[in-house]
Amino acid sequence: MLVRDYMTKHPLMVQPTMSIVDAQRFMGENNIRHLPIVGDGKRLLGLVTRQTLLVDPGRLGSLDVWEITRCLAGLTVQDVMVKAEHVIIVEQNATIEEAARIMVEKKIGCLLVVDDGVVTGVITEIDLLARLMEMMAARVPGVRVTVRQPNVSGELAKLVGAIAAQGWGIRALGGTPTPKDPSKWDVVVKVSNVPKDEIVAALRKVDGQEVVDVREV
Amino acid sequence: MSTELEWITEVDDHRIKTPVLQVEDVAISYETRKGDVPAVRDVSFDILRGEAHSIVGESGCGKSTVAFGIVNFLGRNGRIVNGRILFQGQDLVGRPQEELRRIRGDRIAMVYQDPMQALNPSMRLGDQMSEVLIVHRGMEKKAAEEKCLEMLNRVYMPDAANVMRRYPHQISGGQQQRVVIAMALLNDPALLIMDEPTTALDVTVEAVVLDLIAELQRVFDTAIMYISHNLGVVARVSTKVGVMYAGEIVERATVKDVYLRPYHPYTQGLMRCVPRLGMDKRSSFLYPIPGRVPSPANLPPGCVFEPRCDYSREECRLKRPALRAIEPRHWVRCHFAEEVAQMGWEPPEEVLADLATPAEFDRTAEPILKVSRAKTYYEAPSKKLLSREKLYVKAVDDVSIEVIKGETLGIVGESGCGKSTLVKTVIGMEKPTAGEFEFMGVDISTPVSKRDLSIIRELQMVFQNPDSTLNPSFTVGMQIGRALRRFKTVPKDHVRAEVMRLLNMMKLGELYYDRLPRQLSGGEKQRVGIARAIAARPELVLCDEPVSALDVSVQAAVLNLLMEIQAELGTTMIFIAHDLSVVRFFCDHIAVMYLGQIAEIGLAEAIYSPPYHPYTEALLSAVPIPDPSVEQKSIRLSGNVPSALNPPSGCRFHTRCPRKLGDVCETAAPPCQHMTDEHRIHCHIPLEELREMEMVVSIAG
Numbered sequence: 001m002l003v004r005d006y007m008t009k010h011p012l013m014v015q016p017t018m019s020i021v022d023a024q025r026f027m028g029e030n031n032i033r034h035l036p037i038v039g040d041g042k043r044l045l046g047l048v049t050r051q052t053l054l055v056d057p058g059r060l061g062s063l064d065v066w067e068i069t070r071c072l073a074g075l076t077v078q079d080v081m082v083k084a085e086h087v088i089i090v091e092q093n094a095t096i097e098e099a100a101r102i103m104v105e106k107k108i109g110c111l112l113v114v115d116d117g118v119v120t121g122v123i124t125e126i127d128l129l130a131r132l133m134e135m136m137a138a139r140v141p142g143v144r145v146t147v148r149q150p151n152v153s154g155e156l157a158k159l160v161g162a163i164a165a166q167g168w169g170i171r172a173l174g175g176t177p178t179p180k181d182p183s184k185w186d187v188v189v190k191v192s193n194v195p196k197d198e199i200v201a202a203l204r205k206v207d208g209q210e211v212v213d214v215r216e217v
Numbered sequence: 218m219s220t221e222l223e224w225i226t227e228v229d230d231h232r233i234k235t236p237v238l239q240v241e242d243v244a245i246s247y248e249t250r251k252g253d254v255p256a257v258r259d260v261s262f263d264i265l266r267g268e269a270h271s272i273v274g275e276s277g278c279g280k281s282t283v284a285f286g287i288v289n290f291l292g293r294n295g296r297i298v299n300g301r302i303l304f305q306g307q308d309l310v311g312r313p314q315e316e317l318r319r320i321r322g323d324r325i326a327m328v329y330q331d332p333m334q335a336l337n338p339s340m341r342l343g344d345q346m347s348e349v350l351i352v353h354r355g356m357e358k359k360a361a362e363e364k365c366l367e368m369l370n371r372v373y374m375p376d377a378a379n380v381m382r383r384y385p386h387q388i389s390g391g392q393q394q395r396v397v398i399a400m401a402l403l404n405d406p407a408l409l410i411m412d413e414p415t416t417a418l419d420v421t422v423e424a425v426v427l428d429l430i431a432e433l434q435r436v437f438d439t440a441i442m443y444i445s446h447n448l449g450v451v452a453r454v455s456t457k458v459g460v461m462y463a464g465e466i467v468e469r470a471t472v473k474d475v476y477l478r479p480y481h482p483y484t485q486g487l488m489r490c491v492p493r494l495g496m497d498k499r500s501s502f503l504y505p506i507p508g509r510v511p512s513p514a515n516l517p518p519g520c521v522f523e524p525r526c527d528y529s530r531e532e533c534r535l536k537r538p539a540l541r542a543i544e545p546r547h548w549v550r551c552h553f554a555e556e557v558a559q560m561g562w563e564p565p566e567e568v569l570a571d572l573a574t575p576a577e578f579d580r581t582a583e584p585i586l587k588v589s590r591a592k593t594y595y596e597a598p599s600k601k602l603l604s605r606e607k608l609y610v611k612a613v614d615d616v617s618i619e620v621i622k623g624e625t626l627g628i629v630g631e632s633g634c635g636k637s638t639l640v641k642t643v644i645g646m647e648k649p650t651a652g653e654f655e656f657m658g659v660d661i662s663t664p665v666s667k668r669d670l671s672i673i674r675e676l677q678m679v680f681q682n683p684d685s686t687l688n689p690s691f692t693v694g695m696q697i698g699r700a701l702r703r704f705k706t707v708p709k710d711h712v713r714a715e716v717m718r719l720l721n722m723m724k725l726g727e728l729y730y731d732r733l734p735r736q737l738s739g740g741e742k743q744r745v746g747i748a749r750a751i752a753a754r755p756e757l758v759l760c761d762e763p764v765s766a767l768d769v770s771v772q773a774a775v776l777n778l779l780m781e782i783q784a785e786l787g788t789t790m791i792f793i794a795h796d797l798s799v800v801r802f803f804c805d806h807i808a809v810m811y812l813g814q815i816a817e818i819g820l821a822e823a824i825y826s827p828p829y830h831p832y833t834e835a836l837l838s839a840v841p842i843p844d845p846s847v848e849q850k851s852i853r854l855s856g857n858v859p860s861a862l863n864p865p866s867g868c869r870f871h872t873r874c875p876r877k878l879g880d881v882c883e884t885a886a887p888p889c890q891h892m893t894d895e896h897r898i899h900c901h902i903p904l905e906e907l908r909e910m911e912m913v914v915s916i917a918g
Contacts, residue, residue, distance in 0.1 A: 010440075
């Protein structure tokens with residue numbers, strides 16, 4: 001589960017001399033929000049996002065339409081891009097949770113994957129959400145049960161043991177601290193091809209744990 | 218988004234499917250003194266991220282021109298006259314060189330057919346590889362070399378660290394191609410264009426390289442444009458294919474659809490002229506496509522395939538068909554594709570009349586050629602300066618074969634196995650070191666210069682490369698006539714008439730009498746070569762890869778011609794080829810050679826079904842087969858044919874044998890085991906075990 005496995009390789013990239021008018025159209029046509037600017041050898045020079053393309057009116061001499069056109073025509077992406085040293089990047093050997101942490105902390109939706117100064121890919125929030133979806137086996141039909149258990153070690157083993165004792169397989173498993181109650185832990189398990197009632201019955205028997213949500217998906 | 222973009226191979230992929238490459242209505246012309254030559258017209262296709270897309274077609278169909286158009290290597294007189302080439306969303310057409318370089322940068326890489334020509338012979342491999350990184354990325358030499366080493370290991374180069382220090386000529390063809398592929402991948406390109414990358418390689422090496430390409434495509438997520446003339450190869454590496462004919466794409470779909478439901482008459486024709494593995498000449502025919510690819514300077518006004526099409530109608534002659542979707546994800550350029558697909562195909566009368574029934578031969582007859590314990594050694598310079606010890610390249614070492622009158626013996630094996638040397642020794646071009654050679658009861662272990670004219674006359678040869686075997690300054694008529702005069706086949710005043718008869722027999726026509734070799738196509742040259750060989754009405758014709766250099770449709774025609782000659786004249790043939798389907802189709806007996814020795818010999822059908830020699834098994838599993846319903850075992854041989862200078866002890870195949878038993882293979886020469894009288898296998902594995910082998914190629918379902 002490393003960034004290099006889930007990033008989009010060979011992202012669309014452009015050269016620093018592209019005019020911002022072209023860049024704007026390029027991003028629109030290809031439906032992308034982040035455009036790495038690279039020099040020879042795919043070396044990262046900067047990043048253009050939709051925001052950086054919003055030209056600061058302070059740069060314009062006046063709001064005269066000819067003046068605006070003249071100003072825009074002369075601008076290239078290297079004039080407006082976020083310079084390489086300020087671009088937030090991640091290494092391709094980082095874990096995906098590390099990528100997620102950076103994105104959450106910086107409140108950004110996309111990270112450039114840069115290896116030795118060379119752009120090798122991009123990883124976006126969508127890539128990470130797709131992973132979340134796969135980790136929870138969102139597209140596999142089955143019974144999804146949420147179990148609330150004490151936040152002490154050994155509890156998860158009890159739950160898994162109960163499922164294993166029935167000879168069922170676990171399609172997906174994930175856990176997170178219970179909201180507003182740090183002493184508890186919510187675990188979601190997904191089991192396929194077993195009737196809902198049987199699963200609930202089996203999990204109710206687990207000592208000290210509580211089934212808080214059951215649904216067939 | 219257009220409908221084409223929905224044509225994705227992986228349903229669960231959420232990423233935006235921007236095609237890496239979009240070619241739209243591209244036309245490429247070459248300026249010549251006679252005006253513009255439209256080499257490529259109206260070509261459109263797209264390659265999605267991480268996808269492999271192939272272009273197939275005969276030579277001269279404009280496949281490479283499209284590739285050169287993409288990377289802008291068209292040369293001084295070539296230019297893109299119409300259309301757009303979008304690479305990662307940016308148009309490449311009509312931009313100045315410097316801007317192109319920046320857009321494309323190092324994001325497109327290309328691998329060419331001949332690896333030797335892509336490598337600098339005077340630089341060590343490590344230096345030329347790291348140069349890519351030093352120049353493009355400004356890397357330090359040390360770091361660049363480490364990266365190159367890592368990449369060489371990635372392409373499974375044996376002993377990579379040592380290879381870095383070698384020169385290109387010191388490694389084999391398969392390894393050279395690996396270096397070229399590794400070099401192309403060093404910059405992690407988004408698009409990799411491969412122009413017939415395995416055509417120059419042996420089947421066994423080809424299979425390994427194809428596996429490698431498929432794996433690298435997955436790992437690097439690189440889009441691949443794969444150019445080939447071989448549909449089997451295409452099926453192994455790619456999912457989609459465009460069939461090109463005379464500069465246009467005539468059909469485009471997934472490989473499976475094209476193979477199982479070809480709509481365009483040209484695609485159908487191509488399928489009919491390639492022998493499938495397992496076909497033989499007694500149960501099936503090859504139907505060559507009549508005519509030849511039109512010159513781009515002189516195209517028919519309507520459909521470009523109309524002059525060669527069996528379904529041609531008035532409309533085809535007048536109106537150019539457009540590439541249209543006949544099914545979802547299946548495009549075809551034909552006015553009547555639906556009807557054509559329903560009608561089925563019956564060979565036209567005149568074609569049927571031409572097809573000869575293959576000659577039967579008397580299996581009990583006395584062998585016309587008997588070779589026993591033949592050895593041909595070449596002397597090699599000793600490595601020591603002051604040594605009297607002589608080294609020998611044992612090109613043919615203890616080979617015994619017998620050929621019955623009227624039959625065809627096929628010889629297969631990788632290059633360097635001594636196939637050609639054996640044939641050359643028989644014909645007297647190489648001096649045998651030992652062994653008995655008996656032809657029609659006469660000893661022929663003498664070189665050709667000392668042979669009696671009557672023997673030379675009875676033994677003739679057809680060579681692989683017709684270009685280099687015809688004298689470029691003599692007309693066709695003179696070259697064929699020379700053989701007639703020399704052997705006094707006919708009286709002097711009948712020579713011209715006899716040449717005409719031969720030309721007609723070769724389906725060339727009398728007009729060819731005064732032509733020079735340069736005015737002929739490859740297939741026509743090969744026909745002249747065959748005519749020259751049979752001019753003396755020989756008993757035995759030795760064919761050394763006569764169809765390897767030819768396109769599939771021409772290959773079918775030449776094979777049919779050889780069969781016809783055999784039926785008419787009762788000629789015996791020895792046929793060398795590396796294409797196992799062709800050998801299976803054409804030959805009665807087959808000998809599998811490995812490193813100067815015979816591994817297995819027997820009737821064709823016996824060779825292609827178990828029990829196999831392990832080497833035959835590996836060869837068969839390497840044959841690229843386009844048929845998706847065929848299941849093929851995957852046995853890959855590692856390494857190369859060892860040097861014949863110092864062959865491995867015991868069984869020569871033991872260094873690469875996947876079924877090696879143990880020490881016995883290394884120490885003792887394998888015994889000759891007789892399956893039947895005719896079928897012998899040289900192997901230590903007991904017969905019972907060999908019999909239990911599974912079929913390598915089987916039809917699924």
